[in-house]
Amino acid sequence: MEASPPTKPPRGVKPIKKTSGLLMSVIRTLSASETNEQRDREKAKLETDYKICDQKLDELVLRHEQDLTEVMQLFGSISQTVSSNRERIKKVKENLQDCKRKLRCRREDLKNLWVEGIEYKYMLKLLEEIEKMTEVPNKLANYMARKQYLHATNLLVEAVTLGKGTLEGVESLKELSQELEQKKEQLHLQLLSELKDFLYIKPSQRILALHRQGSGRDGLITSPLQRSTELRKSGRNRGVARNIFDVPRKESNDISSDNFAHLDNLESIDPDESPNSFAAMLIKSLCILDKLPFAISEIVQEMQISLFHIIERTTQYVKDYIEGLDTKLVLKELIQILFLQFKEVADSHRIILGYIENACKVYKVDIKIYNVNYYWGQVQEVLQSFLATYLDIQNTSKRKSHCSSSTVHQVLLRLAVP
Structure with a gap:
């Protein structure tokens, strides 16, 4: 079996020299010596060895004197x-x-200063919010005057939320908060x-304007041949006039559920130039509210x-043009104009309804929505009531001996009342 190699002592630790053996040998020699001569010889030997060691030490000191001097200087410097x-x-x-002692003494002062800093920051924020609240009425009036309802809605909702939140306890803003509500x-x-207005008034006005533009005061035609000619002209004129009074149907597809939430980017929407976009803005504003x-x-x-109300306005419109015309054609003309208006209202x-569906998707609102079939059902009921009233008036008039122009006026006036 091979012997294990010697282990290296740890760095910085000097190996222990085995000098105890030599010392014990000297002690045994001195103890075993019987005479003083032996002790003297041993002493002389030790003195000789000491002189040799001292001589070697002197030689080493002389040889390394410069190094020792540098070491001593370095040691002194270190x-x-x-x-x-x-x-x-x-x-x-x-x-x-000393700092620790002073900090302990000043800790309460520092804590108080920190709390005061937070209070001042909060008060500054409150003052900014109060100033913002006081500016709301003027901004709101400006938005309402320019019909920027979406901006007005966002401003009001933010102000009302602020008034019910951090500024709820401010006494000077209570009246303003109530006013904003x-x-x-x-x-x-x-x-x-x-x-x-978008659903009923404007579609009705467009049809009446088209009818007035297409046929003038002679819009109520007394001759079937003349009526067919005028209707063809009115159809062509309606195509031209629709470019003036209406917006192309494709505009209704421009605002989908993907970009319905980005209407805030529109600074101002003109209800006459972009009625569909304006309607989308109305729906979004109602959602926010x-x-x-x-x-x-x-x-x-x-x-x-x-x-x-559409029937009432249309009846008044027809009444203004009936003088000198055959009263038998009045109802037919009135019904035709009403149907054109009802179709236009259905498109609106x-x-x-498309915008409402988009709003429900964007704002995650669950609403029971009517459909166009429901609208046509209401139109049917209204027309039934209207025709029943007309036939009742007509039967009453037939029992009289004549039907004058004033009688026709009375008929239309009664038809105008729902």
């Missing part, structure tokens, strides 16, 4: 540096202890009014009333 650093460390410790209610009623279900409910409940309802 010793001085260490002493200086000790003094510095001592001073640093004293300074740290009222303006919020007024805004959603204004939006609903604009929406009804959480009034879309209410608006749909109002539209459904007042649908027949709005249709009767389709556009609005």
